[in-house]
Amino acid sequence: MSHPFPVSKNVSAMKASSTLKAAQAAATLREQGHDVVDLTVGEPDFETPAFIKEYAVEGLQKGLTKYTPSSGFNSFREAVASFYQHRFGAEFSPVEVAAACGGKQALFNAACTILDPGDDLLIPKPYWVTFPEIGTFCRANNVFIETERSDFVLTADEVARSITDKTKLLILNSPNNPTGRVIPPAEMLKIVEVCAERNVYVLTDECYLFFTYDPAEPFSLAVLPPELRSYVCVAGSFSKTYAMTGWRIGYTIANEEWTKAMVKLQSHSATHPTSFVQYACAKALNDPEASIAAVNSMLDEYKRRREFLIPALNSIPGFKCAIPEGAFYAFVDVRDLLGEKYKTSADVADAMLSEAFTVVTDGAGFGAEGFLRFSYATSLENLHRAIDRLGSLFADSSVGAA
Template sequence: MTKANFKESEYTANMAVSSTLAVLMEAERLRAEGADLVDLGAGEPDFPTPSNIKEAGQRAIAENFTRYTSTSGSAPLKRAVIEMMKRDFAVEYQPYECIITVGGKQGIFNAMAALVNAGDEVLIAAPYWVTFPEITRFLRATPVFIDTEATQFVLTADLVRQAITPKTKLLILNSPNNPSGRIIPPAEFRKIIEVAAEHDVWVISDECYLYFAYSPAAPFTCGSLPAELRSRVMISGSFSKSHAMTGWRVGYALGEAAWIQAMLKVQSHSTSNTSSISQQAAREAATGEQQSLQMMLAEYKRRRDWLIPALNEIEGVECDLPEGAFYAFPNIKGVLNESCKTSAEFARHLLNQAHVVVTDGAAFGAPGYLRLSYANSLENIQKAVERMKQAIAEIHR
């Protein structure tokens, strides 16, 4: 007998593993060799999960809340999410319009799997979170990218209108945005949904950074749209970033009952419910004290307010103020030259020569930019900027 020769399915053959993987592996190798890396690559809070949330998880174990829950999530957690949205954004949802998911990522996957057919077009504003195009490809649909560089990475209704074709099925929005940190102003947001509605296009609003809007920028949730517009939007939310719970894997989706029901089918035959223990912790996150969230937000803002002016002081670097999330997305085209021609090469140079981990903007569909996560201590951020200056000086020597 000969050794079996694995050939992957057409579904996964269309997908790519993260294009940033090579840099991460190289960073891992350097770390193992003992290099003093400053990591601004991570897309997750550097804070521990607040203690009241951890204690709720511990209580769940002690009290044997360790069985399957309803596939769509425990009723108390669904109520807690709904209460949280009402308390913080004055929007109303019903339990049958809510599903608890394994992080926001599963909510987005399930919402897309329940809606998109092979051959459909899915509109995605670039720069984008890397998962959006890959799920689209997995479903054998076509990602159609809307370049937002000319509007400082803020998607507009006009840009959406120009990109719609008879094949457009879905528009994915992500504001506050990963990687740009930009926020679509509420009035424009509404216009975008109106354009989608005019053309019978469905919308997924990835609101996992909803809490990360730094005053005076205002957070906007599609939950606050009038019913006729809201009926075509699925909101994807998550406790990962807002409550520093990336490892607990709890997200939620809010939208029309029929769409939620179709998502439930996908979930019931893939993961079932997310961890019962995590659900109890998330319940505390939603309805318990919110002081730690405010403390974390204030700290991210303090770091942002130091980082952005510092980046703009570097010759050849330009960075708009991100109003939300925890990423700076500087344009570094002005520092590129013969020895470092692309943002990918510059990111590699930064890693190897300066031991600073950043993410190449090309990974998000915006070459010439870098993503710097400021979910790291101010001390490390300052160290990274100093090293970045030296690394730039080296390529211009």
């Protein structure tokens, strides 16, 4: 182009996704003919359950190919409410539910309808890469909360210390991407209480809700009594839960006023998620036994992978990894390897890429320099291959001076 394109300030201020960068590096090496083990992927390696695909076909055959209300079909909103009632005993009305095009749009809708320029947005570290970018887009101030002291599990005390008169919203994500850590339900409740007392709202990203390992249990803030829940927006997603990343469907559960604002915003942007996809998801949620069984079979496989991966990572010199209680990520502390040879965790990731053709995501993009994220949403065979390669690469590392 002969003249510079005037990208808006809001968008120029946003950073490109670091998780996508790592995945692209893997794709380039693969194109060059290398046998790459890619542990960057943040999406299930399973197929969408057959019964959900069949419902989508049924929706198409019924002629559900036109606009739906911007909030989603009433049947979709009702199905979300009755599923949460069945699974968690949560009591909320379908008018507090709105369909969205994936968890990401649910989060954007929620944040953009509450944040004004200059508001403080509290983001616990390490964070999913999109959270600060949403704050930036809304011209809010991203205020980060350090959690390493409590092993990356956010506490109500830390939240209380971080709230000021400017704080409008706190973003929670448990089970967490990138750490796999889970905030215990009692602490979650305390966090919401601390926020509500100070008139701070909570946006809880529950996209990994159903992926928890014993003794952790799925826990949704949708179960709160109405007074506390009026401060909370739950962002839910079908993407990871039912291996439906490409279908682009999620939802919010929030008080009626917040929901109306989100629906207004959505009515001028995406309008609504795909009609027959909403139909398929409503049918799936109305068959909770089948949907829960489908999730549990994926969870069993993630468990097997986690049982192999975490001890195997800890056996590599210079690697330290806490046991994740949820999601499908291992977050490895490689700070013992830093020194002359590797100055940053990005250098460690680069060496893994160029010398062992194994790709992972550097923690710096999640606000945690010194760490690497390994996704185990890939086959056990791939995980074995990665461990063999990394075991050889770091076998001779003299920890601390490598």
